[in-house]
Amino acid sequence: MKKKLTTLIMLSIALVGFSQTSEVMTTNGGVPVGDNQNSKTVGEYGPVLLEDIHLIEKLAAFDRERIPERVVHARGAGAFGVFEASADMSQFTMAAPFQQVGKTTEIAIRFSTVVHGKGSPETARDPRGFAVKFYTDQGNYDIVGNNFPTFFIRDAIKFPDMVHAFKPSPVTNKQDPNRVFDFFSHLPEATHTLTLLYSDYGTPAGYQFMNGSSVHAFKWINNKGEMTYVMYHWESKQGQKNLTATEAEIQQGKDWQHATVSLRNAIDSKNYPQWDLYVQMIKPEDIHSFDFWPLDATKDWPADKIERIKIGTMTLNRNPINFFQEVESVAFAPGSLIPGVQASEDKLLQGRLFSYFDTQRHRLGPNFQQIEVNKPKQKVVNYNSDSYSSSRNDEFDNPDVNYQPSSRTGVSDTEQYKYVQETLKNVTITQQKITKTNDFGQAGDFYRSLTKKEQENLISNLAGDLAKVKDKNTQKTMITYFYKADRNYGMSLAKALGFSMKDFMN
Numbered sequence: 013m014k015k016k017l018t019t020l021i022m023l024s025i026a027l028v029g030f031s032q033t034s035e036v037m038t039t040n041g042g043v044p045v046g047d048n049q050n051s052k053t054v055g056e057y058g059p060v061l062l063e064d065i066h067l068i069e070k071l072a073a074f075d076r077e078r079i080p081e082r083v084v085h086a087r088g089a090g091a092f093g094v095f096e097a098s099a100d101m102s103q104f105t106m107a108a109p110f111q112q113v114g115k116t117t118e119i120a121i122r123f124s125t126v127v128h129g130k131g132s133p134e135t136a137r138d139p140r141g142f143a144v145k146f147y148t149d150q151g152n153y154d155i156v157g158n159n160f161p162t163f164f165i166r167d168a169i170k171f172p173d174m175v176h177a178f179k180p181s182p183v184t185n186k187q188d189p190n191r192v193f194d195f196f197s198h199l200p201e202a203t204h205t206l207t208l209l210y211s212d213y214g215t216p217a218g219y220q221f222m223n224g225s226s227v228h229a230f231k232w233i234n235n236k237g238e239m240t241y242v243m244y245h246w247e248s249k250q251g252q253k254n255l256t257a258t259e260a261e262i263q264q265g266k267d268w269q270h271a272t273v274s275l276r277n278a279i280d281s282k283n284y285p286q287w288d289l290y291v292q293m294i295k296p297e298d299i300h301s302f303d304f305w306p307l308d309a310t311k312d313w314p315a316d317k318i319e320r321i322k323i324g325t326m327t328l329n330r331n332p333i334n335f336f337q338e339v340e341s342v343a344f345a346p347g348s349l350i351p352g353v354q355a356s357e358d359k360l361l362q363g364r365l366f367s368y369f370d371t372q373r374h375r376l377g378p379n380f381q382q383i384e385v386n387k388p389k390q391k392v393v394n395y396n397s398d399s400y401s402s403s404r405n406d407e408f409d410n411p412d413v414n415y416q417p418s419s420r421t422g423v424s425d426t427e428q429y430k431y432v433q434e435t436l437k438n439v440t441i442t443q444q445k446i447t448k449t450n451d452f453g454q455a456g457d458f459y460r461s462l463t464k465k466e467q468e469n470l471i472s473n474l475a476g477d478l479a480k481v482k483d484k485n486t487q488k489t490m491i492t493y494f495y496k497a498d499r500n501y502g503m504s505l506a507k508a509l510g511f512s513m514k515d516f517m518n
C-alpha cells in the first residue's frame with residue numbers, strides 16, 4: 013500500500029515536472045536558450061564574453077523596458093467590461109452604442125490621478141481621470157473625462173502653463189502651493205474647480221466610488237443631419253465615497269496604491285463595479301439662453317435646469333492580464349469620435365483634439381492604434397502606411413495600389429458620415445475672452461450644497477495649502493475669489509488664515 017502511494021506521488025511529480033518543462037525558453041528570435049542562469053565567461057573565474065548573444069539581448073531588452081510616461085495622468089489603473097444601452101437615442105444620434113435598448117458594446121477604462129508620476133501615491137489631492145473607450149461597430153469612441161464635472165480653465169492655450177504650475181518645481185522637484193496659487197490668483201475662472209479639488213471630492217476613497225463627466229459638450233448628429241449638444245455623466249452605482257484629509261493621511265501610511273488594489277479586488281471577487289451613463293441635451297437654438305456659456309469647460313450643466321437622461325450602464329468585469337500592454341499602452345483621445353458624435357466649439361476641447369493623438373505618437377509610436385488594446389474591432393481600411401512597428405497594408409487584394417484615386421475599386425467613402433455642414437455668417441477671426449464668464453456662481457452653488465462638515469473640511473484643506481503661500485497678496489486674491497462665490501466661504505477662509513476685514517479695506 014505504502015509502495016503504491018509512493019509510486020503515485022512520484023508519477024504526479026513527474027507529470028507536474030513534464031507540464032512545467034513543456035515550454036522551451038527561447039531568444040527573441042525563437043532560438044532555444046542553453047543556459048539562462050550563467051553568463052558565458054573565460055574560464056570559471058574569467059570575464060564575460062561579448063559573444064554571449066542571449067545575455068546581451070536580455071540586458072538590452074531590460075534597458076529599454078520603459079517608455080515615456082504620460083505627461084499628465086501618469087498614474088492609473090485600468091479594467092475592461094461592457095456597456096449596455098437602456099435607451100434608444102437614435103432620434104438624436106447615429107452613435108452605434110446608443111441605437112437600441114439592450115445593445116452591448118465592449119469597453120476599456122482607465123482611471124488616473126493627474127499631476128504626479130507613474131509611481132506616485134493614489135492618496136494625492138487631484139482630479140481623477142475617467143477615460144472610457146467603446147469598441148463600437150463603427151470604430152473606437154472615447155469619452156476622456158474626469159471625476160469633476162468642470163475644469164480649471166476654458167482655453168487650451170493655458171493648459172501647459174497650468175500643468176507647469178501644478179507639477180513639481182523645475183528647481184526643487186517638489187510641488188509647491190506658492191507656484192500653484194501664484195498661477196491661480198490670476199485665474200478667477202478656476203474658482204469652481206479649485207473648490208471641488210479642495211473638498212473631499214479631491215481625495216476619492218477608490219476609483220469605483222466616484223462619478224465621471226465628459227466636462228465638455230459634444231454634438232450628437234442624427235441620420236437626418238440634425239444636431240444636439242450633449243454632456244455625459246457617469247454615476248457610480250457603488251455610491252460616491254471620499255476620504256477626509258486625515259483619512260487620506262492614514263491611508264497613505266498603510267497603502268498608497270489602495271485605489272488600484274481595491275478596483276482589482278472588486279473585479280477579482282466578481283463584485284463588478286457599475287456606472288449608469290446619463291446625458292444632458294441642449295438644442296442649438298437654446299445654447300445662448302443660459303447665464304453661463306454651456307461650451308465653457310469651467311461650467312457644469314445644472315441638473316435642475318437641464319434634465320439628466322439615463323441611457324445605459326457600464327460594468328467592469330475583467331482585470332488586465334498585462335499592465336504594460338493593456339493599461340500603460342492604452343491610448344484614449346477626445347478626438348476618437350464615431351459617426352453621430354462631433355466635437356463642439358469648446359475652446360479647451362479643441363486643443364485636446366490635437367494634443368492626445370500628438371502625445372501618443374511620441375509616447376507609443378506612430379502606429380499606436382495598431383497596439384492590441386487600441387485596435388478597433390473593425391478592419392482598418394486606408395492607405396496610411398509604414399513607420400515603426402507597422403503591421404498593416406499587406407492584406408489588400410491588390411497591395412501594389414496604395415493610393416487613391418486609382419483604378420482599384422472597393423474602397424469608398426461613406427457620404428452619410430461627411431461632416432454636417434454649418435453656415436457661419438458675419439464671422440470675425442478673433443482672440444478674445446468669452447463675455448459670459450460667470451466665474452463664481454457655480455462655485456457658490458457647490459459650496460452651499462455641501463454639508464457643514466464638508467464645508468469645514470474644504471476650508472481646512474484650502475487653508476492648509478494657502479497658509480504655505482508666502483505672498484500675502486496672492487492669499488488675499490484667492491480669498492476674494494472664494495468670497496465672491498459665497499460670502500461665508502470667503503469669510504471662513506479669511507478667518508482660518510488669520511485675516512480680518514481691515515486687511516481687505518484697501
Ligand code: HEM
Pocket residue numbers: 081082083084085088122123124140141142143156157158163167168169171225226227228309342343344360361363364367368371372375
Ligand atoms: C487643453 C486641455 C488639455 C490638454 C492639452 C490635455 C492633454 C493631455 C495629455 C497630453 C494627456 C496624456 C495622454 C497620453 O499620454 O495618452 C492627457 C491625459 C488625460 N487627460 Fe487631458 N488634457 C487637457 C484637458 C483635460 C480635461 C478637460 C480632461 C477631462 C475632461 C482631461 C482628461 C484626461 C484624462 C482622463 C487623461 C488620461 C487618459 C488615460 O487614462 O490614458 N484632460 N491629457
